[in-house]
Amino acid sequence: MIRRFVNLVAVNKSGRTYSLHRLDVSKHLFYQSTEEANANKIHNGGRPSKIEKLRRLLPVSMHFHQFPNSTDRWWWLKDDKFVLLNSHSSEGRILHLTEEGPAFLYDADARSMSAIPTRDGPVGSYPKFISIAGDGAELGEVYLISNLFREDQDDCPNFEVLKFNKYKWRSLPLPPSGWRLGPSLTTVDSGHTICVSSSAGTNCFDTRSQEWKRTGDWKLPFHDRAHYVPELDTWIGFSSRFALSLPYDLSASSDLSDIDGQCAPTLQHVWEDFNLPLEKESIVLSKRFLSVTIDKPKRWTHLNQDLLNLGGGRFCIAKFFCELESVTFADNEYDETGGEAMAESCTRNFVMLTGVEVLRGGESGEAGLRMVKHRSK
Template sequence: MRAAWRWRLLPPPPFVCQPGYRRSSSITAYTAVVDGNGCSTIYVTCEGSIGTYSFETARLDSHHRLGWTHSEEWKHVGRWSLPFKGGAQYVPEFNMWFGFSAFSPGHLCAVDLSAMHHDRPPTALQVWKNLLPPEVEWMCIPVRFELLNLGDGKFLIAGTFEAETTGQQFALLTGVEMMPCVGDDRSLQMVKHKCTRYAFTTDAIEWVL
């Protein structure tokens, strides 16, 4: 009989029962780390002084017919925060996690999460300069940033902005490529490629024939 994927309700993180937790508190950073056995651990940082928690999704179990079992275990990793905002994704070509810096909004960063195995805060190895055109950087309000990994060291940075004068929102799509620096095992050079601006409109499709 084949095992099937299914949704299941996870236990709530323990910090929801701690003093000082507000129901409106939101997760500010999250990522996942896969170990050598293929088991994933989810890490989340919640705003305030809650810190960072991990959730082990599964662990090896030689007595189980599948070879693994659900862990259902939350762990308080530390009172520190993950050094990025939103999600960060692992890029195997560089053995790093890439996301947007929590200290420099909209700036792409590379993070080494290996220190978390010893309950130490991770470090941002590199933070790259914002690639926004001057007219966007000085006259528009950033709304949201997303990162898409295209493979082979290539990424698409999708930023949503709002013009201060008109309130109109638009997207800025920027292609970048990461290249190893000569003579350095960890440092990377970011090369900017094409940048395209897409303006959102209020037009809506009401009928399709």
């Protein structure tokens, strides 16, 4: 299914609510064709197109009230979870999980709400969800993997499943070697196998037999979730390279089709989708002393990222940033050190959404894949 919308959930701190906004990707993140995207790049001299600003949020599709209605002023930090369900018949089914357990299913296309069985205990820290589509119009199932790994608490499992045909949460066995914080994960075999990877190695869970299998002592080459694209027979995700405050790059690997092999999968392609900007403003304090200046550089520091699979090789890259501003006082005539830097502060937090598509054929027509960047907001 090719998705038309990206679902944005915003927090209203004063109203103690979450609001759902649906962004039409054809209007905001993609050009009408690949040719138009390439032509725009050529028109800009090979430079990326200007990042447009979404000046106001789109109309609200649904309000979600925090439950229960807490008096805690920091209620929004508890962070209710919103999960888009993978379905063959609809792209608007959203699972809403509250921190205290109650859950709801909202269908944005049908504008309807359904109750979901309550979980026992909190979701845990930085949970990861894998939604597997059912057959036909069936909703399928959702797997919850929580990074909160506490073997001494049986009432706080970190691996469980919600099967919509049974409407019941069920705890599942943990992998043989457990997992550490920040695993990478993906699905193979048409979603019937979930592979979880960390520094402890890679284990795969068969959703039909409900059993784990040790696959290797190596780690998947992706950071966080990788998505399988059947049209390209490859997996797309963020590269697992680490650089302080720098965003991860989009990458691809086709080695996961034989994940039971002895060799660790490798990346065939890594694409740099964004370069961090740096703005600098210099202020001369006095016309009599032109060498005495205050420099106010601004830079973006990377906080987090997410990759939304839109289908057909199209993706929305969501990257979260903080704009840092520092002030440096300098007397350029007498000071050769560049001045004394004062406090650095975050002036704003924001998210940048970028529409990209991955196609067959390299940049010069050779075999392989290429990434085409469309629009950013």
